[in-house]
Amino acid sequence: MQVLSVLSVNHSRLNASINRLARVGQLPNGDICRLAFSAEDLQARYLVQQWMIEAGMSVRTDAAGNIIGRYAGRVEDAPALATGSHIDTVPSGGCYDGVLGVLAGIEVVRTLRENDIRLKHPLEVIVFTDEESSMIGSQAMAGTVVLNAPERYQPKVGQPIESCLEAIGGNWDEIPSARRSRDDMAAFVELHVEQGAVLECTQTEIGVVQGVVGMLRQMITIKGQANHAGTTPMDMRQDALVAAAQVILAVKQIALSMPSQPVATVGYLNVAPNAVNIVPGQVELSVDMRDLSQDCLDTMMSRLLRELNQIAADTNTEIDVTPVLCVQPTPAAPLVQKTIEFVAQELKLSHRYMPSRAGHDSLEIGRITDMGMIFVPSQEGLSHSSAEYTSPEQCTQGANVLLHTLLQLDAAYAC
Helix, strand or coil: CCCCCCCCCCHHHHHHHHHHHHCCCECCCCCECCCCCCHHHHHHHHHHHHHHHHCCCEEEECCCCCEEEEECCCCCCCCEEEEEECCCCCCCECCCCCHHHHHHHHHHHHHHHHCCCCCCCCEEEEECCCCCCCCHHHHHHHCCCCCCCHHHHCCCCCCCHHHHHHHCCCCHHHHHHHCCCCCCEEEEEEEEECCCCHHHHCCCCEEEEEEECEEEEEEEEEECCCEECCCCCHHHCCCHHHHHHHHHHHHHHHHHCCCCCCEEECCCEEEECCCCCEECCEEEEEEEEEECCHHHHHHHHHHHHHHHHHHHHHHCCEEEEEEEEEECCEECCHHHHHHHHHHHHHCCCCEEEEEECCCCHHHHHCCCCEEEEEEECCHHHCCCCCCCCCCHHHHHHHHHHHHHHHHHHHHHCCC
């Protein structure tokens, strides 16, 4: 690793950019609503593209609507170093989710240009399309879009994906052309707010992300027998809700028993007939499991299936499992992790290794090239609301780690 220079991003300009973009789609209660493909999203995309151009980047939009700002390198045909995130929000979002990664990337380019610095590699800042819903942008870049199922990418604005992409300069029929590879992208580093409370609670300034967790999601249906709550003896009941309670506890215990500390959640429950004087006859519930290890996820699922069989026998119920989602975990590249750690140490910023338990565009991009993520703290772990907050100082710290990580990786990767 090289000794770090004294180079630093412009603190005031970075945070002014964050505050300016926050006004696009801001609601009276302070929440921000920039659904992908909405008028507010288009306005934000235009603003970000103008900032990219002013920073000295060429700008293009690929078939998936991803905005790609490119700051030319000294070696013209070298694969790019890339950074970025997204600027679309959930219906009631905050100022930092995704936005910090995009605007810090632009600020890095501004800083390099002002100091007359060109990397060997081209540097790309990417705004991914619709991260909050379909992740079509990063999936297209990774080549994982299901081309024969456009309905899977139905935007929340209610229009077909084909017309939505056309409105932002994309083209559904040409989605395969958006695919990238290691040949033209040497590495991707995403700066993001943690969206959790670990960094704040441990008083740590920088999270070195080990990878983005995989996810297994199932819908479980428990069928018992609805019956009179007063006249049905306890030992003659087929109570689906009692069985569901045992399933919920089993999910918790399975997660706690695994050494890698995965998470598992039952977040949805639908009880029928759902009446005070009727023994529940049917329950539907969701199970969401997340971990960096696919082996761990597979083991958890196997244990859960065994538990379900036992619970069904003990409660005289029938339990069916329907897979809903299976996402493979994406580990961060060891070189990128070590580089982020080195930079944090050199900048005298406390750091810790940690997984990302939320999905990000890095989940997909890490399938095609070396990937890494930098986390900065989220106040009280809040996100997806106007209460989301990362201080200006923390935003700048993250942007400086990003800047110097990219400088180090430029030296580390061959052209």
